[in-house]
Amino acid sequence: MSEEADRQRLLTGQTEDGGQNRRYGACECQDINQDGPKTVFSAGVQPGLTEPAAPLTRREQRLLGCLALVGLLSGSLLVVMIPFFPVEAAARGLSQTTISAVFSSYALAQTAASPLVGRLAPVVGVTRLYTLGLATAGVTTVVFGALRHIVDPRLFAAACLAVRLVEAAGTAAVSGCALTIIASQFPTRTSRAIALVTASQAVGMAAAPAIGSGLFALGGFSLPFYVTGAALLLVASLNHWLMPVVERCHRPAVPYLSLWRVFARCPENWLCLLTVFHYSLVLLTFDTSVAPYADRTLGVTPSTLGLYFTVATIAFALTAFVWARVAETSRRPHAFIGLGLLVVSASLLLAPPSPLLVGLQPHWWLLGLGMTLMEAFFGGAYIPSFQLMLAAGVGAGLADDLISQAFVSGVLWTAHSLGSVVGPPLGGLVVDRYGFPVMMTGLSALVLVVAVMNLCYAGWVACRPTSANPSESNSAGERIQSKA
Numbered sequence: 113m114s115e116e117a118d119r120q121r122l123l124t125g126q127t128e129d130g131g132q133n134r135r136y137g138a139c140e141c142q143d144i145n146q147d148g149p150k151t152v153f154s155a156g157v158q159p160g161l162t163e164p165a166a167p168l169t170r171r172e173q174r175l176l177g178c179l180a181l182v183g184l185l186s187g188s189l190l191v192v193m194i195p196f197f198p199v200e201a202a203a204r205g206l207s208q209t210t211i212s213a214v215f216s217s218y219a220l221a222q223t224a225a226s227p228l229v230g231r232l233a234p235v236v237g238v239t240r241l242y243t244l245g246l247a248t249a250g251v252t253t254v255v256f257g258a259l260r261h262i263v264d265p266r267l268f269a270a271a272c273l274a275v276r277l278v279e280a281a282g283t284a285a286v287s288g289c290a291l292t293i294i295a296s297q298f299p300t301r302t303s304r305a306i307a308l309v310t311a312s313q314a315v316g317m318a319a320a321p322a323i324g325s326g327l328f329a330l331g332g333f334s335l336p337f338y339v340t341g342a343a344l345l346l347v348a349s350l351n352h353w354l355m356p357v358v359e360r361c362h363r364p365a366v367p368y369l370s371l372w373r374v375f376a377r378c379p380e381n382w383l384c385l386l387t388v389f390h391y392s393l394v395l396l397t398f399d400t401s402v403a404p405y406a407d408r409t410l411g412v413t414p415s416t417l418g419l420y421f422t423v424a425t426i427a428f429a430l431t432a433f434v435w436a437r438v439a440e441t442s443r444r445p446h447a448f449i450g451l452g453l454l455v456v457s458a459s460l461l462l463a464p465p466s467p468l469l470v471g472l473q474p475h476w477w478l479l480g481l482g483m484t485l486m487e488a489f490f491g492g493a494y495i496p497s498f499q500l501m502l503a504a505g506v507g508a509g510l511a512d513d514l515i516s517q518a519f520v521s522g523v524l525w526t527a528h529s530l531g532s533v534v535g536p537p538l539g540g541l542v543v544d545r546y547g548f549p550v551m552m553t554g555l556s557a558l559v560l561v562v563a564v565m566n567l568c569y570a571g572w573v574a575c576r577p578t579s580a581n582p583s584e585s586n587s588a589g590e591r592i593q594s595k596a
Contacts, residue, residue, distance in 0.1 A: 175297060176308060178347070178354040179290055182246065183309040185344055186283055187316025189249060190218075192324040192336050200333050201272075205265040214272050219396075219532035221280035222287075226529055229288035230522020231368060234515045238292050243351045245285025250344030252279035257337030284525065291498055291521035293355070296514060300440075302499040307436035310495060311429035314487075318425035321418065371510065371519050378508040380446075383569055384497040385527045387449065390562050391494045392531030394460070394555050397539035398486070402479075405464070405548035410476050420480050424487040431488045432495060439496030446500075447570035452492035453563030459485035460556035464549035493566075498524055 168176070201211045233241050256275045262268040294305040327336040375381055399421075406412035412420070435452075439445050463482025465472045472478070501520050510516040542551040 180312040183312035184316040187313035188320035192320040195325040196328040218280045221277045222284040223529035225281040225284035226525035233518035242289035245282045246348035248282030253341030257334035295517040303436035303439040307432035311432045380504040389531040393535035397535035424483040428487040435492035446566045450566035452489040455489040457560040466553040
């Protein structure tokens with residue numbers, strides 16, 4: 113009995129004298145950039161938004177700027193080699209299967225590394241692991257540029273795979289720790305900070321192919337990787353004074369399976385994970401399969417399609433902060449998530465267009481409109497998910513501290529990476545067998561199912577009586593709105 117009680121205290125952060133679970137409390141973490149220990153709060157601690165949040169300090173502004181800059185570089189790193197690497201690799205004798213494996217191995221490695229990052233961050237130190245991940249990504253990017261000196265095709269392919277795997281592990285550390293830092297340092301602005309980082313990453317992904325092509329034309333295969341890697345290493349070195357030091361919480365480590373048991377018993381967490389999984393699955397499947405269809409059916413050249421992606425990315429960046437603000441003020445966030453997903457589902461039918469839309473012929477403006485609507489409204493489903501998962505996990509019994517924040521960020525990025533692994537190959541199989549419009553119809557159906565699930569959950573929560581006790585609120589949205 114005593115052993116079970118000790119396990120429960122570890123899990124919920126209770127003190128030995130039976131003190132209150134710090135579910136809506138604070139976790140003290142050492143910050144060497146301040147005069148003394150700083151008390152930081154997680155997303156579950158939201159002060160209710162009944163009072164306006166205090167203006168950002170200069171330190172917080174620097175921190176957000178650094179996170180946004182790293183998000184921009186991380187997005188660039190994902191796609192910088194797309195315009196020229198396949199051509200270079202094919203010229204060296206690599207098969208299309210091998211070339212695809214170099215790209216897909218990145219998401220696969222992130223899927224495997226994300227849970228480990230969530231476990232290591234409170235032990236190693238979140239800021240240390242974040243900086244180490246940046247440095248690892250920078251070094252491996254530079255090394256990838258130097259692989260052009262390898263003459264043997266098999267050795268070149270093996271080296272590319274190995275370097276990409278290590279690079280993906282570094283970016284997994286950056287992504288997971290960034291969410292943990294946001295949760296601990298921006299408790300009343302969690303979704304808005306995520307919107308800033310996500311929008312920066314989207315801008316990087318939109319701009320990097322053009323920049324990478326220009327650098328390739330200017331200096332050959334190596335220059336795009338040298339420039340990107342050097343930028344990552346420079347930002348990593350600046351983190352020493354831009355980033356606060358977020359260390360582990362002052363309590364023993366919690367067994368990983370115990371965290372999972374508490375997290376998994378909350379259905380809202382599974383709904384958020386399903387939403388994040390389909391977000392990455394749909395976007396990456398579309399991105400990797402739209403170009404051949406646009407070229408053959410619509411006569412849209414790759415350069416013109418790049419403009420479509422740029423417009424869609426701008427729409428995502430502009431609406432991201434709107435969705436974040438709604439997420440932080442709404443008591444029923446799953447209602448607007450479901451409504452947004454309904455628009456996404458319709459946009460996926462509109463873009464090809466779907467065979468279900470009888471009489472509607474393919475046209476360039478339909479593709480552009482579908483892409484823009486998809487990007488603009490999908491952010492409304494993804495951006496609130498981390499904050500909702502944190503609040504739901506805390507409401508289910510997780511302690512409100514750095515260990516829980518790192519755990520939830522690792523779980524979220526695992527679901528995100530898994531969608532990136534599963535989507536493109538399955539989408540490619542459907543396109544090869546039935547065509548692009550049918551594949552988009554299938555994606556629309558998947559999104560529609562998730563939309564209905566979110567709306568049903570919102571309706572179920574709305575019909576339940578609301579508790580006056582914040583710790584017993586019906587949903588994460590209500591817990592976010594409740595006072596500490």
